[in-house]
Amino acid sequence: EADIYQTPRYLVIGTGKKITLECSQTMGHDKMYWYQQDPGMELHLIHYSYGVNSTEKGDLSSESTVSRIRTEHFPLTLESARPSHTSQYLCASRPRIDSPLHFGNGTRLTVT
Amino acid sequence: AQTVTQSQPEMSVQEAETVTLSCTYDTSESNYYLFWYKQPPSRQMILVIRQEAYKQQNATENRFSVNFQKAAKSFSLKISDSQLGDTAMYFCAPSGAGSYQLTFGKGTKLSVIP
Numbered sequence: 001e002a003d004i005y006q007t008p009r010y011l012v013i014g015t016g017k018k019i020t021l022e023c024s025q026t027m028g029h030d031k032m033y034w035y036q037q038d039p040g041m042e043l044h045l046i047h048y049s050y051g052v053n054s055t056e057k058g059d060l061s062s063e064s065t066v067s068r069i070r071t072e073h074f075p076l077t078l079e080s081a082r083p084s085h086t087s088q089y090l091c092a093s094r095p096r097i098d099s100p101l102h103f104g105n106g107t108r109l110t111v112t
Numbered sequence: 113a114q115t116v117t118q119s120q121p122e123m124s125v126q127e128a129e130t131v132t133l134s135c136t137y138d139t140s141e142s143n144y145y146l147f148w149y150k151q152p153p154s155r156q157m158i159l160v161i162r163q164e165a166y167k168q169q170n171a172t173e174n175r176f177s178v179n180f181q182k183a184a185k186s187f188s189l190k191i192s193d194s195q196l197g198d199t200a201m202y203f204c205a206p207s208g209a210g211s212y213q214l215t216f217g218k219g220t221k222l223s224v225i226p
Contacts, residue, residue, distance in 0.1 A: 040201060
């Protein structure tokens with residue numbers, strides 16, 4: 001049973017569109033993360049947050065942006081989608097840095 | 113910064129047999145934590161097992177256990193009595209005590225054969 005929710009589950013969108021991937025968690029976790037993962041491949045950290053009003057870029061260069069206005073909500077926005085953005089996006093959270101991550105079900109994005 | 117190496121891109125094991133997945137890592141942190149995650153096909157990533165680097169005792173969770181060699185920076189996962197439901201991608205991930213980031217290895221695709 002997921003305590004971290006991602007919507008939409010699947011998204012097909014045309015090039016140049018602005019999109020927002022939603023991520024919400026009900027566990028009160030301070031630390032939240034966005035990873036990008038191509039099918040069957042490794043995870044790349046693109047953004048993370050260690051609390052409200054704090055966001056940092058990860059290791060993978062990304063044209064996306066994030067915000068953290070509320071503890072439970074960590075949306076990811078692409079201002080202008082491109083085919084190179086086609087991938088799976090995983091949201092995760094944890095209460096402390098010694099805790100494991102809790103993952104959402106992911107959003108599978110296809111940009112045509 | 114941390115680096116993680118999973119040297120076995122794919123492995124297979126017969127049902128009921130034992131398999132070991134390898135992971136080596138490098139970290140500048142003196143205190144850290146190590147995790148193995150499982151990602152079944154088209155399903156959610158879930159935690160398999162957690163190890164604290166300052167503990168010498170190897171972690172065990174039912175059929176899953178680790179062989180943690182701190183000096184060698186090795187953190188292998190042993191799956192005993194393999195079941196069909198163990199078929200998944202497995203990712204090794206160290207997490208430094210002083211870092212918010214958690215780095216994943218490239219993963220090992222495990223197939224359990226009936």
